Amino acid sequence: xxxxxxxxxxxxxxxxxxxxxxxxxxxxxxxxxxxxxxxxxxxxxxxxxxxxxxxxxxxxxxxxxxxxxxxxxxxxxxxxxxxxxxxxxxxxxxxxxxxxxxxxxxxxxxxxxxxxxxxxxxxxxxxxxxxxxxxxxxxxxxxxxxxxxxxxxxxxxxxxxxxxxxxxxxxxxxxxxxxxxxxxxxxxxxxxxxxxxxxxxxxxxxxxxxxxxxxxxxxx
Amino acid sequence: xxxxxxxxxxxxxxxxxxxxxxxxxxxxxxxxxxxxxxxxxxxxxxxxxxxxxxxxxxxxxxxxxxxxxxxxxxxxxxxxxxxxxxxxxxxxxxxxxxxxxxxxxxxxxxxxxxxxxxxxxxxxxxxxxxxxxxxxxxxxxxxxxxxxxxxxxxxxxxxxxxxxxxxxxxxxxxxxxxxxxxxxxxxxxxxxxxxxxxxxxxxxxxxxxxxxxxxxxxxx
DNA sequence: GGCCCTCTCCCCCGCGCGGCGGAGGCGGAT
DNA sequence: ATCCGCCTCCGCCGCGCGGGGGAGAGGGCC
Numbered sequence: 400x401x402x403x404x405x406x407x408x409x410x411x412x413x414x415x416x417x418x419x420x421x422x423x424x425x426x427x428x429x430x431x432x433x434x435x436x437x438x439x440x441x442x443x444x445x446x447x448x449x450x451x452x453x454x455x456x457x458x459x460x461x462x463x464x465x466x467x468x469x470x471x472x473x474x475x476x477x478x479x480x481x482x483x484x485x486x487x488x489x490x491x492x493x494x495x496x497x498x499x500x501x502x503x504x505x506x507x508x509x510x511x512x513x514x515x516x517x518x519x520x521x522x523x524x525x526x527x528x529x530x531x532x533x534x535x536x537x538x539x540x541x542x543x544x545x546x547x548x549x550x551x552x553x554x555x556x557x558x559x560x561x562x563x564x565x566x567x568x569x570x571x572x573x574x575x576x577x578x579x580x581x582x583x584x585x586x587x588x589x590x591x592x593x594x595x596x597x598x599x600x601x602x603x604x605x606x607x608x609x610x611x612x613x614x615x616x617x618x619x
Numbered sequence: 620x621x622x623x624x625x626x627x628x629x630x631x632x633x634x635x636x637x638x639x640x641x642x643x644x645x646x647x648x649x650x651x652x653x654x655x656x657x658x659x660x661x662x663x664x665x666x667x668x669x670x671x672x673x674x675x676x677x678x679x680x681x682x683x684x685x686x687x688x689x690x691x692x693x694x695x696x697x698x699x700x701x702x703x704x705x706x707x708x709x710x711x712x713x714x715x716x717x718x719x720x721x722x723x724x725x726x727x728x729x730x731x732x733x734x735x736x737x738x739x740x741x742x743x744x745x746x747x748x749x750x751x752x753x754x755x756x757x758x759x760x761x762x763x764x765x766x767x768x769x770x771x772x773x774x775x776x777x778x779x780x781x782x783x784x785x786x787x788x789x790x791x792x793x794x795x796x797x798x799x800x801x802x803x804x805x806x807x808x809x810x811x812x813x814x815x816x817x818x819x820x821x822x823x824x825x826x827x828x829x830x831x832x833x834x835x836x837x838x839x
Numbered sequence: 840g841g842c843c844c845t846c847t848c849c850c851c852c853g854c855g856c857g858g859c860g861g862a863g864g865c866g867g868a869t
Numbered sequence: 870a871t872c873c874g875c876c877t878c879c880g881c882c883g884c885g886c887g888g889g890g891g892a893g894a895g896g897g898c899c
Contacts, residue, residue: 518742525735557875570825572855585878592857593875602857602885604824605790611831777845792885805848812887822855822887 406524409435409450411443411466412458412486417509421456424513431520440464444472452481453524457503459487459494467494470501482523550613552597560597563590567603568610626744629655629670631663631686632678632706637729641676644733651740660684664692672701673744677723679707679714687714690721702743769833772817780817783810787823788830 408425410418410433418436425431435450437443441464447455455473459466466485474480484505485498498506504523507516556564566576573591577584591603600606610616628645630638630653638656645651655670657663661684667675675693679686686705694700704725705718718726724743727736776784786796793811797804811823820826830836 512745514745515742518738522735522738522742525732559876567824568828570821570828574855582876583878585880586876588857589877595857601790604787604827607824607827608788608790779846794885802846803848805850806846808887809847815887 404430406431406454406520407434407450407452408432408520409437409443409447409452409455409481411437411440411446411455411461411469413438413461414458417458421516424516425520428517431517440466440469440472443469444476447473447481448477451477451479454520455481455483456507456520457483457485459485459498467497467501470498470503474502484519484523546614547612549615550609552599552609553613553615555597556594560590560594563587564594564598564606564610564615567591567594568607568616570607624650626651626674626740627654627670627672628652628740629657629663629667629672629675629701631657631660631666631675631681631689633658633681634678637678641736644736645740648737651737660686660689660692663689664696667693667701668697671697671699674740675701675703676727676740677703677705679705679718687717687721690718690723694722704739704743766834767832769835770829772819772829773833773835775817776814780810780814783807784814784818784826784830784835787811787814788827788836790827 408431410421412418412421415438418438422433422436425433434452435446437446438461440461443455443457443461443466444464457466457470461469464472470483470485473483482504483502484507485494485501485503486507486509487494487498488509495506505519507519511519562580563576566579571579573587574584576591577587580587591606594600594606595602598606598609600609628651630641632638632641635658638658642653642656645653654672655666657666658681660681663675663677663681663686664684677686677690681689684692690703690705693703702724703722704727705714705721705723706727706729707714707718708729715726725739727739731739782800783796786799791799793807794804796811797807800807811826814820814826815822818826818829820829
């Protein structure tokens with residue numbers, strides 16, 4: 400083995416103990432070298448800009464600039480940016496999607512064992528061909544587009560009004576909705592009026608648009 | 620090093636040469652063991668069911684049952700299924716999304732070097748905590764929901780009609796559309812009528828629904 | 840020179856829609 | 870017992886919308 404394959408790593412985590420633990424694990428490997436550390440997102444950006452590592456282990460939660468923003472900055476400002484592995488505690492963290500969208504090459508849980516950590520670093524370091532490349536980013540971006548936080552008006556709609564809105568989004572006329580709901584047309588008009596008022600829509604078309612944009616048709 | 624950490628691998632690829640090459644690469648590693656091969660998807664399912672490997676390298680394109688379906692079958696029928704790495708030639712293959720949705724743990728390009736391959740196998744084998752777990756699958760599923768094949772009517776819309784449809788999906792009235800397009804209201808009516816005819820919609824609301832369902836607002 | 844498509848605009852007509860105000864019943868909070 | 874929210878309906882009115890049919894101008898194709 401000749402020296403050229405040395406993988407240079409930077410650690411970014413606000414907890415000193417975590418950094419120490421990571422350094423201990425990585426330094427035990429002959430082909431890995433921890434060249435720098437950072438305790439904040441901003442620090443991470445400048446450290447990476449200075450040291451030009453191959454891989455960055457980036458914690459999500461850090462004071463000030465968080466790991467996601469730091470990842471964005473690094474990938475945006477450097478022409479040959481390092482691979483970034485975002486680290487967090489829980490898998491179902493909503494940060495996962497943000498990390499992927501920001502361009503992170505990997506996502507690792509803190510409960511991962513030392514072996515997995517080391518191998519993840521090696522894999523990410525020398526693979527443009529790795530597991531999920533650009534594809535995942537488009538997926539994450541899409542996810543963001545689709546899964547916005549539902550507007551406040553959704554919760555304010557009564558059961559009947561939600562039912563009506565679904566039928567509106569089905570392209571039905573008031574008369575058709577009335578038949579399907581087995582009520583009078585006048586009742587439907589009332590519900591439609593309520594929906595329009597609560598959604599801020601001017602007409603049924605805008606209400607349907609609001610329903611789509613809110614992801615109303617996917618939920619409950 | 621004690622023997623318990625032996626990683627058992629099954630190769631599934633219809634080209635004999637590919638299997639041979641993969642076997643050569645993996646067998647060179649002391650901790651990897653190729654325990655079986657398969658030339659078709661169906662064969663892969665039965666081989667895996669029999670040999671219970673830790674990792675499967677699965678080609679996408681195979682005669683009969685393809686790698687995607689085979690992946691689905693394996694993950695669905697076994698209670699402790701192996702990790703499956705799907706292998707293909709091009710990164711922008713549409714199979715990527717299918718593979719992720721099917722539950723593959725990884726996606727690897729055939730042009731990946733031997734090193735990356737080996738490390739990917741190791742990583743996937745011993746990591747439930749690995750890069751992207753359940754999250755990616757939901758992303759891929761979402762992607763499938765959003766990205767249906769656009770209906771035929773989309774192409775039939777003229778430039779002006781598409782423009783009008785976008786404004787319809789913005790919730791505008793004919794008069795507002797006319798102002799924004801700097802034409803007369805009567806002209807807009809004509810275009811709207813054409814859009815309704817081509818989309819098969821009864822009114823503007825249904826046209827907007829069609830636009831959303833077709834993913835018309837994302838494209839072009 | 841023809842033909843066809845597109846874009847532009849005009850007329851009239853019918854109607855579904857949305858805004859307005861009102862009303863009665865019913866159930867849960869206080 | 871009283872209030873309030875929800876569901877259920879009624880009338881009236883104005884208007885934007887959609888259907889039908891027609892017409893002229895420009896551009897591409899053969």
